[in-house]
Structures are given as structure tokens and as C-alpha cells.
Amino acid sequence: MKKSFKFIFSMLLIAILMIPIVACSKEEVQKVRIGEVTRSIFYAPEYVAIEKGFFEEEGLDVELTTTWGGDKTMTALLSNSIDVALVGSETSIYVYAQEANDPVINFAQLTQTDGTFLVSREKIENFSWDQLKGSTFLGQRKGGMPQMVGEYVLKQHGIDPQNDLNLIQNIDFANIASAFASGTGDFVQLFEPTASVFELEGKGHIVASFGTESGMVPYTTFMSKDSYMTENQDAIEKFTRAIYKAQQWVEEHSSKEIAEVILPYFEDTDVSLVETVVERYKSQGSFAKNPLLDQEEWENLQNIMDEAGELPERVEHSVLVNTNIAEKVMK
Numbered sequence: 001m002k003k004s005f006k007f008i009f010s011m012l013l014i015a016i017l018m019i020p021i022v023a024c025s026k027e028e029v030q031k032v033r034i035g036e037v038t039r040s041i042f043y044a045p046e047y048v049a050i051e052k053g054f055f056e057e058e059g060l061d062v063e064l065t066t067t068w069g070g071d072k073t074m075t076a077l078l079s080n081s082i083d084v085a086l087v088g089s090e091t092s093i094y095v096y097a098q099e100a101n102d103p104v105i106n107f108a109q110l111t112q113t114d115g116t117f118l119v120s121r122e123k124i125e126n127f128s129w130d131q132l133k134g135s136t137f138l139g140q141r142k143g144g145m146p147q148m149v150g151e152y153v154l155k156q157h158g159i160d161p162q163n164d165l166n167l168i169q170n171i172d173f174a175n176i177a178s179a180f181a182s183g184t185g186d187f188v189q190l191f192e193p194t195a196s197v198f199e200l201e202g203k204g205h206i207v208a209s210f211g212t213e214s215g216m217v218p219y220t221t222f223m224s225k226d227s228y229m230t231e232n233q234d235a236i237e238k239f240t241r242a243i244y245k246a247q248q249w250v251e252e253h254s255s256k257e258i259a260e261v262i263l264p265y266f267e268d269t270d271v272s273l274v275e276t277v278v279e280r281y282k283s284q285g286s287f288a289k290n291p292l293l294d295q296e297e298w299e300n301l302q303n304i305m306d307e308a309g310e311l312p313e314r315v316e317h318s319v320l321v322n323t324n325i326a327e328k329v330m331k
Contacts, residue, residue, distance in 0.1 A: 030235050032060050035067040035082035040191050041277045042115035045287055047262040049246035058238035069173045070144050088145035089218045089301055092320045097312035107322045108222040108240045108291035113211035114149040117195040119188050119204040127207040129157035136166040138185030141173050148308040150189050153213040192277040193269050212284050218297045240291050241329040251289050255279035291326040
């Protein structure tokens with residue numbers, strides 16, 4: 001009886017002593033709230049990171065919200081409604097120019113070209129950019145990367161956006177596609193999958209890619225407030241590592257495999273269409289292969305902003321871009 005009691009007591013004591021060891025060995029899961037500027041196949045690596053469990057592997061529980069527009073995304077970030085924003089790098093320059101006490105820092109690049117396409121209302125067999133002269137062009141929101149890249153490309157082809165065509169850019173980002181579908185404009189600048197959907201439905205025809213025309217630029221990056229990054233260095237590093245895993249996965253897998261993984265984010269879109277769009281982005285090198293935002297891309301971004309008359313001031317790469325985290329996870 002005594003031996004039995006001693007055995008049970010010993011087991012209980014061991015169990016009690018093991019509790020703090022188990023508790024310490026189990027890493028606490030940290031929640032990170034992401035706000036993406038729009039829902040787009042352009043952001044395929046982000047959805048891959050979630051669906052393939054790369055964030056979970058790093059001990060992160062991510063909550064994804066679509067904030068619909070650069071201004072709304074940045075407002076959400078600055079007001080602490082989200083922790084990390086996926087938005088154009090130009091927004092961090094706008095915030096910095098307003099002498100913010102807590103600047104927004106770019107730490108992981110997701111896309112490295114423009115993601116929009118030029119869609120014409122009428123089918124054009126042999127498209128040339130000069131065909132836009134005298135037309136009504138439904139562009140993107142003034143001051144945003146899509147519109148600035150759009151104007152940059154037009155100028156590269158000898159078109160003055162302000163004088164050579166009727167430029168419309170006062171329509172809210174979320175309503176541009178519906179405005180074109182209802183009859184506004186001869187040409188429109190659209191993201192995927194909307195551009196391909198319009199083509200399938202006969203509402204428009206893709207005639208050119210702004211991404212191919214504009215070259216490498218940090219079009220969409222993950223960024224956060226400097227204070228959040230300082231207080232959550234470990235979480236930011238884990239976040240970047242998860243994104244890098246996803247970028248490598250996208251690079252190594254077929255468009256069909258990628259489409260099947262990200263399909264839950266585009267429930268009303270046929271998988272074959274998603275595959276077509278993914279292939280289009282892959283073929284023009286839109287998906288960044290790693291999270292590093294380099295000096296050359298940063299300068300190209302500011303050149304495009306300057307050309308559009310939207311650059312408030314030139315900012316050194318080292319001021320608003322943290323490359324240390326990306327370099328560390330890539331080793």
C-alpha cells in the first residue's frame with residue numbers, strides 16, 4: 001500500500017514539475033493584422049503564405065482584411081487598426097513628407113512591377129500607343145502607383161496625359177471597373193482578374209501591360225510603423241520569413257498549382273482564369289522572388305513619382321526601407 005502511494009505521489013510530483021517545462025517549450029502564437037490595399041491575384045504569394053501554413057509555421061496567426069485603396073490602408077495602419085499594410089511604397093513617402101513622428105517603414109517587397117493592364121473597349125488588332133491620343137482614358141486614383149505608372153508609360157510613348165487625351169481620375173478605386181463597364185471611357189487601366197474577366201465577357205480587350213512597359217519598381221510592399229517594428233522585431237522577422245517561403249514556393253511551382261492554392265480568395269472566379277492571370281504575372285516577372293527592396297528599385301519608384309509631379313521630396317533608401325530583416329531571412 002505504501003509502495004503504491006509513493007509511486008502515485010512520485011508520478012504526480014513529476015507531472016507538476018513538468019508543467020512549467022511544457023509551458024516554456026510551447027511558443028506563444030502572436031496575432032498580426034494585415035491590411036491589403038485590394039484583393040488581387042497580383043498578391044498570390046501572400047495568399048500562398050497563408051494557405052500553405054507558412055505563417056503558422058513561424059508561430060503567427062494572421063488576420064487579413066482588404067482595405068480598398070491606398071489612403072484607406074494607410075489610415076488603418078496609422079490608427080492602429082492593422083499592424084502591417086500591403087500597399088504601394090509611395091504611401092510611406094507621403095507619410096514621411098508630412099513629418100510623421102512615427103514613420104512607416106518598408107520591410108518586405110511582394111511585387112516588383114506594375115500589376116495593371118490597358119484595356120480597350122473595342123477590339124484592336126494591331127495596337128499602338130498613339131491610338132490613345134484623343135481618346136477618353138479612365139485612369140486610377142491620382143497620386144497612387146497605378147496612376148503614376150500609367151502616366152509614366154504614356155509619356156514614354158510620347159503621350160501627354162493632360163493634353164493628348166481626356167484623362168478621368170476622380171472615380172473611387174473600387175468603382176473604376178464598374179464605371180468602364182457602364183460606358184465611361186474608351187480605355188481603362190485595370191488590375192487582374194478584372195481585366196481578363198472583362199475580356200471573357202466581351203466588355204473590353206487587353207491590349208498592353210503597364211508592368212512590362214514600366215520596368216522594375218517596388219510596386220507593393222509590406223510595411224509597418226517604426227514603433228511597431230521596434231516593439232515586435234521577432235514577429236516582423238517571422239512574418240518576412242513566411243513571405244520568403246511563399247515567394248520561393250511560387251517561383252518553384254506551376255501557375256496551375258498556384259491557382260489551385262489561392263482559389264479560396266477568388267471564389268467567384270474559375271480556376272482556369274486564375275491560372276491564366278498567374279501565368280501572365282509570372283511571365284512578366286511581377287512576383288518578387290525575395291523580400292529585398294533594393295536601392296535601384298527605390299530610385300525608379302521616386303523617378304516615376306517625380307515624373308508624375310507627385311513626389312513631395314526625395315527620401316534616401318535607408319530612411320524608409322529596412323533591408324536587414326530581408327537579408328537575414330534570405331541567408
